[in-house]
């Protein structure tokens with residue numbers, strides 16, 4: 001496992017620096033392959049980053065944005081990661097990007113996962129940029145400790161793309177991209193803010209049990225150095 005750590009005094013400085021790095025990577029992909037793919041996390045941490053990123057002057061009409069995970073709620077629900085992306089990232093210059101969500105009007109999380117798998121299967125791999133977050137329980141994407149499908153979700157050899165997943169600590173049922181899609185990203189970023197998350201991250205580095213702290217599956221299998229962006 002190789003980690004490259006980037007520490008910042010404030011979340012604002014982090015957002016500015018990371019937004020430029022992500023935009024440059026997307027612009028490189030556009031120059032080389034004609035389009036770029038960005039997969040982002042939900043939750044609260046990326047809001048400031050999304051807003052700075054949305055103002056980066058790149059060819060957003062050639063960028064596809066998707067999610068690493070989603071809560072199985074209506075897409076206009078306050079806890080929807082899609083809503084977060086629509087409100088904070090798909091605006092300014094980035095409003096013209098193509099968005100591929102994980103939720104649809106499916107009546108069950110299983111059928112939503114099947115539909116999302118076929119949409120994700122249509123995207124070029126490896127993704128150019130994957131932005132991960134981490135919860136205080138050591139989850140990333142929707143790889144929660146004790147989740148019902150955690151074994152398959154963090155299997156680096158699984159052929160599944162999107163899984164329905166449920167865990168006690170996760171609130172609603174979830175949809176998650178599986179580990180292979182994340183670890184093969186050309187630029188893989190873990191974005192964490194706050195001293196409490198830093199403590200959790202140090203604990204993850206100090207142990208091996210991926211079921212206890214599923215973020216370790218990313219640490220163990222990332223194909224390129226994991227870029228850790230941290231602000232107090």
Ligand SMILES: O=C1O[C@H](COP(=O)(O)O)[C@@H](O)[C@H](O)[C@H]1O
Nearest residue numbers: 041042043044045069133134135
């Ligand atoms: O539930 C989720 O939580 C994590 C971390 O969120 P945060 O609010 O602590 O930043 C997030 O990475 C994930 O995408 C989201 O679904």
